[in-house]
Amino acid sequence: MTLAVRYTSARTLDTAPVQTSPPGPGEVEIAPAFVGICGTDLHIFHGDMDSRVSAPAVLGHEMSGRIVRVGPDVEGWAPGDAVTVMPLRWDDTCPACRNGHQHICQHLDFIGIDSPGAMQQRWTVPASTLIRLPDSLPLDQAAxxxxxxxAVHDVGRAQVREGERVVVVGGGPVGVLIALAxxxxxxxxxxxxxxxxRRSLAEELGLSTWDPAATDxxxxxxxxxxxxxxxxxxxVSGAQGGVETAVDVLGVR
Structure with missing residues (x-):
């Protein structure tokens, strides 16, 4: 058994023991060190995703930790390795996967939402989802x-180049990460x-900010x-006004 933080109903969490078993073939057991709280986790906590999430549910898909056990047929990983997890598991058989779009698999398991996540003392995941962390990266930052x-993917898709003027509408965690990238x-x-x-936190990171309530x-x-x-x-605000601002400020290309 291991202790886990579980979502049980809207705005309600508990801490309870959950059943564990040794990692099976192709699996590893991780001791999570740090777990981030995503906006999606907050939506779940508020009860907005009860049609998808079956309570009690162990959340958490932004994490860092260390391997404690490896299952049979797992190669290249050992206890003590620092890791994070890419929290997507696809079936490789649906039409989306066969067309090379595994990230939108029609039967996608978003680990930490559709299946148990990292808010537990021990967490078993497929070894195929592991990302090795460098020893120089502190685990609190690695989460x-x-x-x-x-953020890096978004900036890459936008093909931001040297000297371009970039407006990021929304200064929450992901907005700030996009701005930094x-x-x-x-x-x-x-x-x-x-x-x-949020403006103050962004400015502490050297970013320039504008308050849309105080200026045009x-x-x-x-x-x-x-x-x-x-x-x-x-x-990155998720608000109608933010969408309108992001469109209005764009130049003609």
Whole structure:
């Protein structure tokens, strides 16, 4: 048995023992060290995903930890290895998988949502989902690998280039990660965020921010770009006004 934090009903969690067994063929057992709380986890906690999530449910798909046991037929991994998990398991047989789109498998298991996640003392997962962590990366920071991968993927898809003007609408965790990734790619970045605390955190990381409640963002972008408009805009607020702002500030290409 191992202790786990479980979602039981809207706005209700408990801590309870859950059954464990030795890792089977192709599996490893991990001792999670740090687990991030994703926006999706918050939606689940508020009861918004009860049609998908079966309570009691162990959540957690942003994590870091160390392997404690390996199952039969597992090669290249050993107890003590620092790892994170890519929390997607696909069937490789559905039409989406056969067309090379495993990430949107028609029977996708999003580990930590559709099956038990990392908010437990011991967690067994397929070895195929493991990502090795460098020894130089602290485990508390390594728990951010999954959302950082989202940000890096988005910036890569947008093909942000050196000197481009980039507007990120929404300064939450993923918005800030996108802004940092865009800056690392050479972009000149502005973060649009209503919340003063979030703006302050972004500024502590060296990002420039705008408060859309205090100023006309479209006018600021026109001044900033000499009326050319932003080269790239990311909408990360999830709000209708944010969508409109992200579209309005874009230049014509």
């Amino acid at each position: 951010l690998v999954e959302p950082t991968a989202v 865009a800056r690392a790619a050479g972009g000149d970045v502005r973060v649009v965020e209503l919340n003063a605390h 963002v479209s006018a600021l972008v026109s001044e900033w770009t000499a009326d050319a408009g932003a080269d790239v805009a990311f909408e």
